[in-house]
Amino acid sequence: MAEVTKADIEAARSRLDEIEGYLHIDSRRKEIAELEEKSAQPGFWDDAEAASATMARLTRAKEDVAxxxxARSRLGDAEAALELGLEMEDEALLGEAADALAALERDMGELELASWFTDELDHGDAIVTITPGQGGLEAQDWCEMLFHMYQRYCERRGWKVDVNDAPAAEVIGIDRATFTVSGKNAYGMLRAEAGVxxxxxxxxxxxxxxxxxxFAGVEVLPVLPDDxxxxxxxxxxxxxxxxxxxPGGQGVNTTDSAVRITHxxxxxVVTCQNERSQLQNKAxxxxxxxxxxxxxxxxRRESELEELRGPKHEISFGNQIRNYVLYPFQLVKDTRTGLECGNVDSVLKDGxxxxxxxxxxxxxCGEGES
Known part of the structure; x- marks a missing residue:
């Protein structure tokens, strides 16, 4: 059991105070009151599109405050358990304090992460496309491995995944995969994965x-809001x-339900074949x-491509953002941040x-640069 001290509690309190400041929680509470007042006005739902956008803002603001x-509640739990545990010399209570503090650390990590998402699109849904690169048949298998890794990651975060296109390759793996991820901050989170x-x-x-x-390439795009x-x-x-x-609906291999659109x-070129009807695939x-x-x-207008998915590179050696080594040793290493993980299965199989x-x-954001 990790030991928790009063200094740890105070450090967590200071960090939480900083988070509350740069998340502008007081402003968020004011925004909630204003949006609730607006949503209660007669005729609010006459413009359904505008009303939906307002309710989405309200939900997001409430989630941030909650x-x-x-996190404040966890901090109080950790502090109370520590004080009582020290006073009674109770190992169980000290363990509770350690658990509460560990949970608080995870909460604060999520709050800090959300504070880095300054673009409105970061809070929305994402379209992910995985494409095989150099490596022949092996690249198609690698494409499928990444596809399952991201599905598992989305499941862990409670995001919904709709597969748009994932045709099986002739020998092994898949030709490509395109899927839409729906959930809080999905695009903001997943754009970290764009690259080789x-x-x-x-x-x-x-x-x-x-x-x-x-090699395989991962592209991450935002799902555009209706406005x-x-x-x-x-x-x-x-x-x-x-x-x-x-795999798809009842029309697979019996009707021309798959759609390919060329601009x-x-x-x-965009393809979709996993919906039940041609109309759904076209949409x-x-x-x-x-x-x-x-x-x-x-x-073209704002030179922001690097912010969305990084510079365009060939899907080959020297351009990778992350290495997954299964032999002669096991290691996953991100070439941008230097972060390493020796438990390859936890990444590839568990997402x-x-x-x-x-x-x-x-x-x-510059916080990881030395």
Missing amino acids: ALEG HRLVRISPTDAKKRRQTT IEVEIEQSDLRIDVYHASG LPTGL AAMQILKSRLYEMERD DLDAFVIAYHRWS
Whole structure:
């Protein structure tokens, strides 16, 4: 059992005071009161789109305040358990203090992370695309491994995942994966994963059991809220339909339910085949296309592409953001932050990515630079 001291409690209190300051909790409480008053006015729901946006702001503000108040409560629990445990020389109470303080540390980490998300899109949903890079068949298998890793990570965080496209490869793995993640701060969190991921292991397809280096690229886009308009001319689109080839609805391999949309001016191609109908696949593909066009336009006007997903690199050696080594030793290492983890299974199989995501955001804010 880790020992907890009064100095630890005071350090946690000081850190929590700082967090409350830069989260502007007093302003958030005032915002809640104003939004609640606005939502109670007659005719509030006459404009459903504006009303939904207001309610989303209200929910987010309430979540921030509730998280801070929950952290304050944990701090009080830890302090009370420590004082009583020291007074009674009760190891069980001292253990409770240690547990409460550990939980508080996790809470404060989440609060600090949320404070780094200054773009409104950071708080919303994300579209993630995984593409095989160098490595041939192995890259398709690596693509599928990353796909399962992110699904597990989303599950751990309580986010909803809708798979838009994940066709199986002919021999091993998948050709690509595109999926939409819905949940609090999903885009802000997941944009830490954008870039090239490198795997080193003994090849499962090589009879001689030689070591293989494989690459996959991860793209992360924000799901655009309804109040952001992206104009797309129908004449600029080529829409093809075909038989879906993977798990999906009742129409898989029986009707032309899968959709491929090509944006002719830019050459962007988006596919979706996992919904039950052609109309649903088309709607999902259009959402992804709009997000990609929005990012391109934002880059052109404001030079913000590096903030969204980092500079564009070939999916090959020398460009990776993270290495996953399974042989001759086991290690996951982020090349940007230097963070390492020797428990590879916890990352790849269990989706335990929070440490890497938090380290990235701390590093990108300058807090991790020495």
